[in-house]
Amino acid sequence: MTSGFDDIPFFDEEPAPRKQPPGKPAAESPEPAGGLGIAARAMAARGQSRSPDYLSGLNPEQREAVETTEGPVLVLAGAGTGKTRVLTTRIAHILETGRAYPSQILAVTFTNKAAREMKERIGLLVGGAVEGMPWLGTFHSIGVKILRRHAELVGLRSDFSILDTDDIIRLIKQLIQAEGLDDKRWPARQFAGMIDGWKNKGLDPAQIPEGDARAFGNGRGRELYTAYQNRLKSLNACDFGDLLLHPIRMFRANPDILRDYHDRFRYILVDEYQDTNTAQYMWLRLLAQRSAPSRMTRDQTGAQASDRRPDDISSAPAQASADRRDTAASESKGRPTVNICCVGDDDQSIYGWRGAEVDNILRFEKDFPGAKVIKLERNYRSTEHILGAAGHLIAHNEGRLGKTLFTERTNPDDQKVMVHAAWDSEEEARAVGEEIERLQRGDADGKNHNLNDMAILVRASFQMREFEDRFVTLGLNYRVIGGPRFYERLEVRDAMAYFRLVCQPADDLAFERIINTPKRGLGDTTVRTLHDYARARDIPMLAAAADICETDELKPKARKSLWDVVQNFSRWSQRLETLPPNELAEQVLEESGYTDMWKNDKSAEAPGRLDNLKELVRSMEEEESMRAFLERIALVMDAEQNESMDAVSIMTLHSAKGLEFDTVFLPGWEEGLFPHQRALDEGGRSGLEEERRLAYVGLTRAKHLCHIWFVSNRRIHGLWQSTMPSRFLDELPNTHVEVAESDTSYGGYGRGGYGQSRFDKAEPFQNSYSTPGWKRAQANKTDATRDNWGNRSGHAVERIGYGESGPRGKTIEGELVAKSTSSTPSKFSIGDRVFHLKFGNGNVAGIEGNKLTIEFDRAGQKRVLDGFVEKVG
DNA sequence: ATCTGTGGACTTTTT
């Protein structure tokens, strides 16, 4: 999203905005820079008494939200009420009326996807590309942009790198060991989580609660946090939290710089405000509170409260809310208006566990006195049954701002929300599969539904597997959204480590990652020597490596090998300025022997990894510099998805927020799973309420049909457990919900089913060979394709962002996917050593046509299709 | 250096 730090448009590079009081009409405004079209249209708009095009088609509330440009505005936008439309139209309106230049608008979102979408839609409204919206982006991308410019003020260089979770855990692990603590007893992962939590709250090491500090590492939590920050600094690196916290520190310490930003950002817009955490809140407050310079400094540094030091990032959370109220009230007096517009929905706050504070949205009017609150309740997405069900459910939550969605489009044919019971999760998956096929065929309502219009939204990702299994069997196309991402794959991360080190020779984490990858005979001993050497002299490891080669501290073999690496990197670094990034990347991967490493690897996943590396290099073609690329990747973790094929989407409820589907399936509505037991245990009442909001999000994703399922038996951690229907089912209103008559012998809402054996029931499709899906699988067999993981499959499976270990936990039982005819002689013979993506290595014990019986080393005997195994050795 | 066995964890996840 952001390109290199060196091309950030900044204050002095732009024409000075003509000072104009907020609210002055467009007519007096000069032509915005680079905005001929915009200006022309604005002029035209001004000349007409009629309202401009982009405003027509908005409902009165939306229109108010768009046109109330001055002063604080909170838009409470219920699900499907046109939230994005309001945000984008509002920006277009500000631009078209000449209230601000594109570069004077700060618009923050949580995800890159949302930012991208907004850019596109503003472009459509304003006509042409919105080149001049440099400050539309995620909290983090905007944070980086600010930080790159002022890095030295927080002790970093502007080419600092952004570490991902993996790096951070390795780093913390080193710190824990350096403290002489047992890294078994004190897991780095846990501490990383704690740091993340503190940073979400905007807490420096000095500010963390005593209890927290004691809770980890024999009471050394605070020291570890301090050590962690120091280490980051010496690595010239940041974690994600720092992208917000460093700017906050920098603003606090440099009021003059903050003032520049105040002058710049005439309008601030925030998407998904209910998801902001305390740090983001503080960041926004700093940018939003244009105030009298002298007073501001005091307030912003927290000096107002006597018990606080000036370097405090914030008041600690305990004191925060009370203080905030006071300061908000006092700060607002006699200040220029804050043109901040926050859009959100308290009923869709589902990220509390990640530090989001719903309280931020609940408190908006107190934070910004005189704020206008606009509720968008007119829903354009769902039927009245769906809205009725969702509304009734969410009404069980307390402490809401209280919205009730309604629709004006009622249709007597609309189906109620259906609740289905199934015996166990397997039957659930089967029933959902059948329903999907019914819809697809048009048997359900006479309409042929596209798979693209259907989604299965689960509470926890382990639920996905059963659906995947079933859909593989049926030959039903599906796509899994979420999960490990492209950029988290081993080979991609290795390659990135090389690139990082080329760009940033001080990146020790990258160094350690690749120094012996591929194997160069630089094992633990050498690395430790290097590490100590570097630490003793306070220099980066790559520099230490260069130095140490001049000495005789290493054995000749290691020294030679290390020297080669050092030479390579210095050569590559020199090419940084001259070669296009993709060419340099290719050279690095070739000359380092990294590509060869995978070429020589005979394992089944090696070809896929090589493909990924190619893809990585290819994706750098358009990039202007390797640095810019690294930054983009650090901030943009989502892989682009291929929407071309027709497929059912499978995803978690969390990743479904913001999406909509004609038909939505919501399986797993059982106590313990949904609401999740852990949410209840750890979150208590508020935990339950967040779960309920999650249910609300799920329901409101549906436009026309919504099917809820619950089962009586589910396997949890490997054990079969009988389960109770979710309490949320009882919270649905009868008027909008219908309990499906079970089409299997078991079933019926509330009928229990205990005491039955799961084998008692008659299976309608005991024989899978009679299912339509099997027939389809037969039909598809000719165009069996190879998917990304080297699986051959008769139907397309798309994984957005899955990789690394292949389809995680996808069971590919061959019997049911029979694809090739048995007439072709098998390419395997008894005794062959084979590899299976899921079961690992094994020996062929029997062959029947294309089905192999394999004795796996670990998984035991299995029957699988030959397409799913590879010969090895 | 690579393979194998064991122990622990296991909700949600963006940046």
Next chain:
DNA sequence: GTCCACAGAT
């Protein structure tokens, strides 16, 4: 049940 990380063996 299953995945992952790591220690110890080969």
